[in-house]
Amino acid sequence: MKKTFFFLFFFISLLIIKKLEAITIITPEDGSYVSSSFFYVVGRVQNPSATHIVVTVNDLKSPLIYIKDPEYISQFKDFFIIDLELEQGENLIGIKAFKDNVQIEEKKIKVNKVGKYEELPKGKKRYFFHSPVKEESCTDCHKIDKESCLECHKGIISRKYVHGPAGSGDCDVCHSFSEVNGYKYSLKEDIENICFECHSDMKKDNFKYLHGPFAVGNCNLCHNVHSSDYPQQLLFSVNELCKTCHTEFKEKGKVHVLPKHPLENRKDPSRPGKDLSCASCHNPHGQEGNLFFPQGKKSRMEICGICHKK
Numbered sequence: 279m280k281k282t283f284f285f286l287f288f289f290i291s292l293l294i295i296k297k298l299e300a301i302t303i304i305t306p307e308d309g310s311y312v313s314s315s316f317f318y319v320v321g322r323v324q325n326p327s328a329t330h331i332v333v334t335v336n337d338l339k340s341p342l343i344y345i346k347d348p349e350y351i352s353q354f355k356d357f358f359i360i361d362l363e364l365e366q367g368e369n370l371i372g373i374k375a376f377k378d379n380v381q382i383e384e385k386k387i388k389v390n391k392v393g394k395y396e397e398l399p400k401g402k403k404r405y406f407f408h409s410p411v412k413e414e415s416c417t418d419c420h421k422i423d424k425e426s427c428l429e430c431h432k433g434i435i436s437r438k439y440v441h442g443p444a445g446s447g448d449c450d451v452c453h454s455f456s457e458v459n460g461y462k463y464s465l466k467e468d469i470e471n472i473c474f475e476c477h478s479d480m481k482k483d484n485f486k487y488l489h490g491p492f493a494v495g496n497c498n499l500c501h502n503v504h505s506s507d508y509p510q511q512l513l514f515s516v517n518e519l520c521k522t523c524h525t526e527f528k529e530k531g532k533v534h535v536l537p538k539h540p541l542e543n544r545k546d547p548s549r550p551g552k553d554l555s556c557a558s559c560h561n562p563h564g565q566e567g568n569l570f571f572p573q574g575k576k577s578r579m580e581i582c583g584i585c586h587k588k
Contacts (some may be wrong), residue, residue, distance in 0.1 A: 291307055300325035300375035300383040304415050310405035311390035311398065312364070316433030319360040319371055320415070321385075327377045333560050334372040342376065355419075361433070364391040384580040394513065395522050408462040424450055437505035442476075452503070469503075470495030485564030490523075492563045500562065516555035517542050520562075533576075535559075547585045 302323040443451040
């Protein structure tokens with residue numbers, strides 16, 4: 279009888295603790311990884327005693343957020359929606375609940391931000407939010423359809439150069455709105471096929487020799503498909519982008535072609551309005567020669583002659 283009473287007491291205690299739990303994090307999942315820097319942490323503060331929350335991301339800490347403010351409650355009820363920008367690598371995200379100035383609970387999760395050129399973290403699962411089960415937490419207040427994508431994903435078009443379909447909100451040009459393998463909004467097909475639908479001049483058949491990333495269809499290895507701070511929606515400036523693979527050119531004092539020939543920080547005489555860069559002499563997609571010289575040039579003397587007429 280005593281043993282039965284003990285287990286019953288223990289079970290009831292767990293239920294009480296669960297009921298008083300102040301913080302529930304709905305998204306993302308602890309220990310997962312993402313590829314986007316812009317991210318939302320969504321959860322609920324269900325303990326009626328909680329008056330404030332504080333959000334921490336690595337070493338950054340928010341001010342006290344007063345969640346009992348009538349205006350806050352009218353907008354979010356007992357939810358919190360935190361818009362974050364993640365750092366490369368592991369990010370420690372913490373949500374603390376307070377009753378006035380006394381902390382009553384804290385939840386922590388770890389989320390990895392993985393860059394284009396980094397190995398995927400071992401033992402981690404890529405995180406996707408848009409599954410029917412997870413969307414149920416939001417659909418009481420939000421309509422989730424094509425027209426509403428940019429209400430949450432506005433960060434992906436916040437850069438200077440915006441890709442046409444993303445800027446116009448035509449997300450379904452590239453993304454399927456049907457459920458596939460338990461998730462929604464995945465790409466309709468391989469990214470290269472999607473890109474070639476509009477960029478038909480970039481099809482592989484147009485070139486005899488193909489640059490590696492382009493040859494394997496990794497358009498997004500060099501381009502941000504939504505927006506970028508660089509022309510042609512490159513991930514970095516042309517030369518810095520090339521150096522992510524051609525690391526030998528990161529060496530200080532490294533020369534190319536001729537010892538004193540400039541490689542950057544100079545206007546490009548062959549392309550008015552553009553700066554001298556790797557793309558001045560090499561087509562980053564492909565060309566008729568194996569060194570990807572532009573304008574059909576095949577020899578070094580021919581490529582020099584584009585700028586040096588005499």
